[in-house]
Amino acid sequence: MTVTPSLMWSLLIAMAVTNLVFRLGPIALLSRVHLPLPVERWLSFVPASVMAALVATEVLRPGGRWVVPWHNVYLFAALPTALVYWKTKSFLGATVTGMLAFLALRYFLG
């Protein structure tokens, strides 16, 4: 069905408010206090965990579907991407390399 502008505005205002609360709340409150050591230690593992979980699901299950590993363009394109970042420490270089590798692999494999 049609999503009218006013319906969209109602949703977007609600989302904007809840998002600001979620995003700013912890920063505003927790940056004023010192967290207990175990909590800080737990938080220190969050970035590596999030990144690994994201890469695993996006590369092994692109678009939410299983792809046979030897036909998986995402998986093969991730290898030069990781290598370029490891050698150069450049996010932009690694991202562009990944996209080019992805295009080439899709052309030959896909």
Add this chain to the structure above:
Amino acid sequence: MSPQVTDGDRRHPAFVSFVRGMRLGLPVFLGYLPIGAAFGVVAAAAGTGVAAAVSCSALVLAGAGQFIGLQLLKGGAGLATAILATTVINLRYVLFSATMAPHLRETPWYRQVLIAFTLTDETFAINITDSREGLSDDWSKIGVGFVSWVGWTAGTALGAAATALVGDPSRWGVDFALPAMFTALLVAQISEKRYAVVAVVAAASAIAMSTVLPGEWPVIAGAIGAATVGAVMYR
């Protein structure tokens, strides 16, 4: 401790940091532009009009949340259902915000607002990696957020206004822009063995859970589980 300003470089230190942040955020910009365009196309086609579509991206800045909210409204679900669903999806920002908080102790409130407003999976990943390397400051974080916001909002405007001009963005290889960026960010996280161990646990549990949980939940559940394993193993 402001950086030395020599005769050759009269630019304000905050500006230098801001520009550095924008450069750091370029991969996010590359990834957001086409996905933002896709949102603009879908929203305009659903009847929201250009203004509401662009305002949604400019004020909400939430990839999955926006798509799912729009999808639910399009499918005839009520406004309350759409708000509830997007709220649950966007809860993950609480986790990112809490992780950022210890890095923002010295930050004035108005900069905290700017950094929080542009907190997404991608800007979080870039800024937390930069912080761990000791390079990040307030204005570089704001620069990362700004360039990402521009990519997402401009992409939506392009998509909503000029569907025919954009064509099919996937032919430029943009499908892999964000996975590539996360792959690089993952490599950047593995500075010590314990992070490698936790990463393997997170990847394995996210994949295992993706067979039963929908959407982004395997990522959230896998990450929370693996961080807990790490915190218990390496006390």
